[in-house]
Amino acid sequence: GAVVSQHPSWVICKSGTSVKIECRSLDFQATTMFWYRQFPKQSLMLMATSNEGSKATYEQGVEKDKFLINHASLTLSTLTVTSAHPEDSSFYICSARDPQRDSDTQYFGPGTRLTVL
Amino acid sequence: GQNIDQPTEMTATEGAIVQINCTYQTSGFNGLFWYQQHAGEAPTFLSYNVLDGLEEKGRFSSFLSRSKGYSYLLLKELQMKDSASYLCAVTDSNYQLIWGAGTKLIIKP
Numbered sequence: 759g760a761v762v763s764q765h766p767s768w769v770i771c772k773s774g775t776s777v778k779i780e781c782r783s784l785d786f787q788a789t790t791m792f793w794y795r796q797f798p799k800q801s802l803m804l805m806a807t808s809n810e811g812s813k814a815t816y817e818q819g820v821e822k823d824k825f826l827i828n829h830a831s832l833t834l835s836t837l838t839v840t841s842a843h844p845e846d847s848s849f850y851i852c853s854a855r856d857p858q859r860d861s862d863t864q865y866f867g868p869g870t871r872l873t874v875l
Numbered sequence: 876g877q878n879i880d881q882p883t884e885m886t887a888t889e890g891a892i893v894q895i896n897c898t899y900q901t902s903g904f905n906g907l908f909w910y911q912q913h914a915g916e917a918p919t920f921l922s923y924n925v926l927d928g929l930e931e932k933g934r935f936s937s938f939l940s941r942s943k944g945y946s947y948l949l950l951k952e953l954q955m956k957d958s959a960s961y962l963c964a965v966t967d968s969n970y971q972l973i974w975g976a977g978t979k980l981i982i983k984p
Binding site (some may be wrong): 792800801802804849851862863864865866867868869871 | 905906908910915916917918919920923962966970972974975976977
């Protein structure tokens with residue numbers, strides 16, 4: 759139980775293009791999902807908290823217009839990296855809480871490795 | 876400020892026991908998590924402590940002392956596959972998850 763998937767697993771794109779990453783809770787409904795970024799040999803950095811049906815809450819320093827988050831349903835949140843640049847290359851990981859199981863534990867998707875050329 | 880401290884790296888021998896410590900100073904406390912993260916992969920949940928004491932789950936145990944702002948993750952009968960980073964994270968009074976930098980555990984045969 760509490761399985762989270764992400765798609766794609768990895769993506770390579772040209773500078774200036776946009777990339778959409780999907781995060782799905784497969785066997786539960788997630789009212790809250792989280793998006794993290796992780797650079798090599800560094801810890802997770804929370805980018806934003808996504809609540810179903812409302813606007814995402816972004817962490818300080820994260821550009822809302824560059825990292826568009828949509829949480830349109832209880833099982834799907836998307837992160838779109840707009841006008842990607844090489845410095846956006848990173849490992850993007852989503853997580854979700856299962857309110858039926860417990861309200862605090864975050865279950866992580868497998869991550870998406872983004873490389874911007 | 877909010878701070879979580881854990882050793883950067885530890886080395887242990889296959890079959891042995893290792894204890895990874897975590898100390899925290901946060902604005903409030905609503906639980907402490909341990910996650911395992913293999914290189915290039917997302918974290919996986921290991922344990923959750925909200926009350927003082929020891930939680931045992933197979934080869935892994937996690938201990939919490941709220942008065943000391945301290946936790947440890949104990950790994951027994953170490954296996955090579957346990958080589959990974961172990962992340963300590965605390966939920967503060969606003970239910971924000973504060974992450975430690977992680978402890979890289981190296982297992983030697």
